[in-house]
Amino acid sequence: MLDTAPAVRKASGRRSSGRARRRRGPRLGPYLLIAPTVAVIAILMFWPMIQIGIMSFQKVGNRQLRGEPAESVGTENFDTILNDPFFWQTLKQTVLFAVVAVTLTLLVGTLVGLLLNKLGRRMSSVVAGGVMVAWATPPVTAAIIFTWLFGTTGGVVNWTLDLLPNFLVGGGWADYNWFATPLSTYTVLTVCVVWQACPFVAVSVLAGLKSIPGELYEAARVDGSGPWRTFWSLTYPMLKPIFLVLVVMSIIWDFKVFTQLFIMSGMANRDAFNLSLYGYSEAFGSLNPKLGMGSAIALVLTVILLIVTAFYVRVMVRQGETK
Amino acid sequence: MTTMTTRRPAGTRRRPPSRRLRRKIMLNATGVLVFFLAIFPVFWMASTAFKPNDEIFSTTPKPLPAHPTLDHFDVVLNGGIAEVSFWEYFRNSAVLALVTVVASSLLALLAAVAVARFRFRFRTTFLIMLLIVQMVPLEALVIPLFLDLKQLDLLNSLSGLVIVYIGFAVPFAIWMLRSFVAAVPRELEEAAAIDGAGPIRTFFRVMLPLVAPGLVATSIFSFITAWNEFIFAFTFLDDQNKYTLPIMLQFFFGRSGNAWGPIMAASTLLTIPVIVFFLLVQRRMVSGLTAGAVKG
Numbered sequence: 153m154l155d156t157a158p159a160v161r162k163a164s165g166r167r168s169s170g171r172a173r174r175r176r177g178p179r180l181g182p183y184l185l186i187a188p189t190v191a192v193i194a195i196l197m198f199w200p201m202i203q204i205g206i207m208s209f210q211k212v213g214n215r216q217l218r219g220e221p222a223e224s225v226g227t228e229n230f231d232t233i234l235n236d237p238f239f240w241q242t243l244k245q246t247v248l249f250a251v252v253a254v255t256l257t258l259l260v261g262t263l264v265g266l267l268l269n270k271l272g273r274r275m276s277s278v279v280a281g282g283v284m285v286a287w288a289t290p291p292v293t294a295a296i297i298f299t300w301l302f303g304t305t306g307g308v309v310n311w312t313l314d315l316l317p318n319f320l321v322g323g324g325w326a327d328y329n330w331f332a333t334p335l336s337t338y339t340v341l342t343v344c345v346v347w348q349a350c351p352f353v354a355v356s357v358l359a360g361l362k363s364i365p366g367e368l369y370e371a372a373r374v375d376g377s378g379p380w381r382t383f384w385s386l387t388y389p390m391l392k393p394i395f396l397v398l399v400v401m402s403i404i405w406d407f408k409v410f411t412q413l414f415i416m417s418g419m420a421n422r423d424a425f426n427l428s429l430y431g432y433s434e435a436f437g438s439l440n441p442k443l444g445m446g447s448a449i450a451l452v453l454t455v456i457l458l459i460v461t462a463f464y465v466r467v468m469v470r471q472g473e474t475k
Numbered sequence: 476m477t478t479m480t481t482r483r484p485a486g487t488r489r490r491p492p493s494r495r496l497r498r499k500i501m502l503n504a505t506g507v508l509v510f511f512l513a514i515f516p517v518f519w520m521a522s523t524a525f526k527p528n529d530e531i532f533s534t535t536p537k538p539l540p541a542h543p544t545l546d547h548f549d550v551v552l553n554g555g556i557a558e559v560s561f562w563e564y565f566r567n568s569a570v571l572a573l574v575t576v577v578a579s580s581l582l583a584l585l586a587a588v589a590v591a592r593f594r595f596r597f598r599t600t601f602l603i604m605l606l607i608v609q610m611v612p613l614e615a616l617v618i619p620l621f622l623d624l625k626q627l628d629l630l631n632s633l634s635g636l637v638i639v640y641i642g643f644a645v646p647f648a649i650w651m652l653r654s655f656v657a658a659v660p661r662e663l664e665e666a667a668a669i670d671g672a673g674p675i676r677t678f679f680r681v682m683l684p685l686v687a688p689g690l691v692a693t694s695i696f697s698f699i700t701a702w703n704e705f706i707f708a709f710t711f712l713d714d715q716n717k718y719t720l721p722i723m724l725q726f727f728f729g730r731s732g733n734a735w736g737p738i739m740a741a742s743t744l745l746t747i748p749v750i751v752f753f754l755l756v757q758r759r760m761v762s763g764l765t766a767g768a769v770k771g
Contacts, residue, residue, distance in 0.1 A: 185589035189645055190580050196534055196620070196642030197608045203619035217625070271506050281754060285517050288753030289702040292721040293742045296728055297516045300735055306532040308519065339707055347516065408612040410707045415725060428614040435618045436710060439483065443618055449535040450615035460612040465603055475601040 201454065208451045212443035222444070238422075239430070239449070244424040249338055250406040256346045257402050258395070268354060269361045280355065287351035295415035298344040302330040314350025334424040337417050344412055349405065353398050360394040361387070393471055400464040404457055427453045454456035517746065524548065525738040531735050535551060547740035559716045561744075564723040568702055569666065571633055571719060574695045575640040575701040582641070583648035584656075584686070588678075591656035605646045617710050624711060631713045639707055644697035651696065655680070655689025692756045711717055720745045763767065 208229055210222040233239040261280045289297070302309045304327055313325035330336045364387065365374060372382045388395075410428045417424040419437045427449060433444025468474065518538075523531055524547055526540040552561050590598060620639060621630070627636030659682055667677040708719045718726065724741050731738075 179595070182589035182593035182595040182598070185585040186592075189586040189649065190601070190604075192582065192642050192645060192767065193604065193608055196610055196639060197616070200619035200623065201611065202618045203622070203663070204615060207619065212622075267502070267509060268503060269731055270502055272503075274504055274621075276507050279506045279510045279513075283513045284754055285750055287514050288699075288750040289517060289746055290721060290749055292703070292705050292724055293520070293746045294516070296738060296742055297520045300739065301516060301519060305733070306536065308536050311534075311536055316602065347513075352515070387691075404610050406611075408614050410614045414706075415728070418729075428612065432614065432617065432706075436621075443622065446618050449614070450618055454615045457610060457612050461607055464610060465606050468606055469603070474599050474606075 179240035204447045204451050204454065207444050210444045210447075212447070213441055216443070217441065226442070229445050231451075232445070233448055235362055242425045242427055242430045243452075244335065245338070245424075246407060246428075249342065249409070249426060250403055253342050253345050253349070253406040253409075254399065254402045256342065257349045257406075258353055260346060261350035261398075262357050264350060264354035265357025265361065268358045280358070283351040285356055286347050287349075289348065291348070291411040292415060294344055295412040298340055298412075299331075299416055302340045304329050331417060331421075336360055337413075337421075337424045341409070341416060342412055344416075345406060345409060349402060353402070356394055357391065360391045361420060364390045393467070396467045397464070400460060400467065403460050404464070407457060407460075408453060515546050517750070520739050520746070523735055526736065528736060539592045547736035548744075550737040551741045551744065559718070561723075561741075563716055563718050564718055567633060567717060567719040571637050571640060572698045572701040574637045575644055576697045578637075578641045579644035579648050579697045580690055580694050582645050583652050584690065586645075586649045587652035587656045588682070605650055608646045609650070614706060617706055620707070621710055630711055631717060633717060636708060636711055637701075638705060639711075640701045643704075644700045647700075648693040648697055651693050652686070652689055655686050655692075659685045676750045695752045695756045699752060702749055752766075 181431060203368075207222070209224060209226060211225045211228075212222050216222050250350055258308065268280055268283075271279060283309075301307060304310065307330075309330075310325045310328055313321050313328075314323075328339050367391075368386055369382065372386050377385070408428050412430070413424070413426060413429055419429070419433045422433075425433065431446045431449035431453060433446075435443045498644070525545075527542055527544045527546070530537065530540055530542070544567040586601075589595070590602065622634045624630045624639075627635070660752055663681050663685070664677050667681050672680065703721065704719075705721045705725070708722050709725065712718055712722060715726075724738070724745055727734075727741060728738055
């Protein structure tokens with residue numbers, strides 16, 4: 153079922169050109185069909201994005217929430233955050249987390265994908281089904297489960313670490329508090345996010361592997377290529393387009409991770425903030441909401457992600473996805 | 476590839492059987508290990524939900540409950556966790572998800588037909604727009620949308636929330652559905668046209684039945700989007716009786732963080748429908764997300 157897409161795509165090109173020949177002149181049809189979607193996206197996505205841009209140069213607080221007009225403050229919001237070491241610490245944490253989580257997600261996901269491809273058919277679908285369960289778990293539940301697994305009382309991770317020999321993992325795990333420092337909090341967050349994200353990578357890699365003709369591997373084997381060399385000079389180049397998409401999507405997802413961190417560490421624990429939690433907490437976190445400041449932080453996040461998205465769109469267009 | 480490495484024609488270089496067997500055992504053992512690691516957190520959630528308290532906080536945790544109990548589910552289902560009954564949250568979540576599914580599928584079907592069946596100006600622009608909006612950080616949009624809904628007096632209401640969910644579900648639904656529409660043979664539509672069926676009749680008699688499986692797949696995806704959503708529901712809803720299940724769970728978790736039995740029971744109830752639905756459509760979801768990249 154995974155490999156229906158290529159056939160579909162090829163067929164669509166042929167048929168659409170047939171259609172174009174048959175009909176002539178301006179037609180309203182397709183525009184009417186996409187009009188509702190365009191309206192919905194314009195109102196719910198594009199207009200709010202513009203609003204973020206406008207509000208990041210304004211002061212929007214309790215008075216504005218009561219209906220007074222917003223005050224323009226020029227670049228004050230940006231001056232404040234860019235000169236605040238806390239913003240840079242948050243940005244650093246966001247970037248570091250994304251780098252580590254993306255790397256681990258791709259590494260683990262690819263290994264699982266390669267494994268699924270080697271396993272027999274029945275075993276492969278059982279393991280794939282198990283891996284899928286991680287992907288399907290709602291983020292809120294995932295965060296709560298990992299808080300419980302890494303809990304101080306009754307947590308199974310501390311119990312296991314305490315059982316392991318001391319020379320391997322050190323001692324004193326029994327009542328270790330994983331949510332006391334940003335580093336340990338992010339460790340739990342990374343495990344949780346990688347657990348949820350690597351199934352997508354694994355299944356995509358599997359789909360890609362299935363699309364590589366078996367004769368190529370036969371040829372590589374006849375030429376005496378070992379498994380390592382076969383991976384780097386055959387599998388990797390063939391899967392490169394998929395890896396590009398997966399890397400970009402993972403970066404975007406991990407950069408804006410919110411729900412899991414919000415549940416695990418909460419808004420009171422400022423030291424563990426990432427950009428999206430910081431922006432949210434400025435806007436909604438206190439009795440003195442600073443929606444303008446929150447917008448400025450959200451704008452920084454959006455601009456970073458738009459740059460990554462531009463790269464993603466370029467990759468997709470090159471691969472003929474928008475044909 | 477699997478067939479190549481395991482079933483080699485006799486007579487070509489073959490490894491001694493013992494080594495091949497060992498390799499096969501190693502592979503399958505790794506498979507079993509990956510399977511258990513992957514499901515462990517969800518398994519532990521369900522297992523905790525059925526354990527009595529002394530087993531939950533035992534200093535030597537056991538994988539399965541020795542004396543399974545339904546007490547925690549009783550606490551969750553019969554109103555012990557908040558002032559409002561569990562079924563009210565369940566109903567809020569279900570209504571939101573169903574309306575999102577119906578509305579976003581309808582919008583997506585129309586747009587998917589346009590994109591898959593017609594060539595028109597701005598078609599590529601439209602497709603690129605779909606790609607971009609799927610990547611927009613919703614965590615950032617929550618601030619302006621909060622103000623917009625406040626102005627429209629739609630905060631703290633499920634109808635305000637559902638509009639937002641529809642907007643989020645539509646782009647991916649179109650992206651996924653368009654390959655299903657394109658896969659319907661054009662010859663069938665032409666045959667119907669020759670037999671005198673108008674475009675509307677052709678759509679309902681030919682296109683719709685053939686696209687139905689794709690519609691089911693995208694619907695389940697939209698369902699999960701709405702069912703799992705956290706940040707907007709958390710920000711927009713004030714009254715407890717309007718909370719959705721994820722918000723209820725977070726609220727309960729924040730208030731009684733150590734009542735792991737009921738928390739895990741509630742998590743189990745929230746998670747099971749999603750996992751079932753997800754396993755039904757996961758393959759189509761992947762092909763929708765990475766389709767073009769998989770081209771051989």
